[in-house]
Amino acid sequence: SQTIHQWPATLVQPVGSPLSLECTVEGTSNPNLYWYRQAAGRGLQLLFYSVGIGQISSEVPQNLSASRPQDRQFILSSKKLLLSDSGFYLCAWSPYYNQPQHFGDGTRLSIL
């Protein structure tokens, strides 16, 4: 069966520090991969998605970036975090774009 791993579960970072969140999927190949951010009381905001290795689509302009160095690995990064980057970050995968998405357990990021 397929599983998705996302870490760390919680992270506290100072403003201006770098960020790297990692997500890996097991048990499937060539999945669609997604990064979302969820602010308190808000819906899921799609940040990036990828349909294949090295293929990244950005949904909103921000100081975040994403990379997909391997088929089942998706990384969210920032060179310098802002206070506004605080939130709950979720990684998800789906076999194809119109199929249900399967989410990781999320990372709670707090910027101080």
Add this chain to the structure above:
Amino acid sequence: SQKIEQNSEALNIQEGKTATLTCNYTNYSPAYLQWYRQDPERGPVFLLLIRENEKEKRKERLKVTFDTTLKQSLFHITASQPADSATYLCALDRAGANNLFFGTGTRLTVIP
């Protein structure tokens, strides 16, 4: 622009009653609609998918309807239980894009 509205931020019902959650959308004609459950500090979990040519879908105590004329989906939980307490999100496919557009969710509380 495309917009999704879920009827209310919070809904409280008595155990054993049927909970009905509403998802309305505008400026859009989705090919399919999905419902997810999200518990606090966890990733959403897929529940049901309904396509534009389907009027109704059932899974155990869950039922989803999709009215493309009214631009509305209803999500029902029959014989509700306290364990059904969670936030429920609806999501629509985005035309021409490989991803979903999520509503802000309705927080359901089932009172014993």
